[in-house]
Amino acid sequence: MQITLNIDGKEKTYTNDFVKARIFKNALKLNKEMKSIKEISEELFDKLVEFVVVAFDRQFTVDEVWDGLAVADLQSEAMRIFNEVLSLGGLQIESDEGNEPGK
Template sequence: MKIVFKNVEHIDGEIKVKEKVFTIPHANAKHYRQLLKFDETIDYSNMGVEEHDELVGFVCEVFQNQFTVDEFYDGIPAHETVGTLINVFTFVRTGKTPEQLKAEEEQDEKEKNG
């Protein structure tokens, strides 16, 4: 699983995007357990700042604190925030990225339809 931060920098009067990639080979079982707790306590369709911060903190833990909550918020484009959370949650639950799951589904569909 990987997360890509896209930090905007001003270099020599130009705006440049610097990417930084963070990876993990797998999530721990304690992270799966924590997701189960979130499912019981958080209404994902109506989250406030505190819930978002808690979930971003969880993502930091899943990635073994390679970055902080503030670095996450600075590095992830706003329109990718929720999608990034969902992707990490999917990885914790299944051990696979959404792209891997989609590829498996497509392969299963091909085999099914012969």
């Protein structure tokens, strides 16, 4: 699993080849919570960004994600990583058309 962040004006790629089972468990909890959310919020993005940081074993900070991703990429990158963790655990999340955060 990889993510590229722009830190101090330079692109830096982080990799995590060992995703802990606890991260999968946390993804299941977050997925359940996201299904009950009616609209996108700052709190949801805070949880997604924190999830990304923890999924990469804190190789970077929450602030580095907020400052290192373009606004146009934030949701897609966070959800890509979230879905990648779920798929590593054998799950595939199918989005309900128009029911995904941000849609």
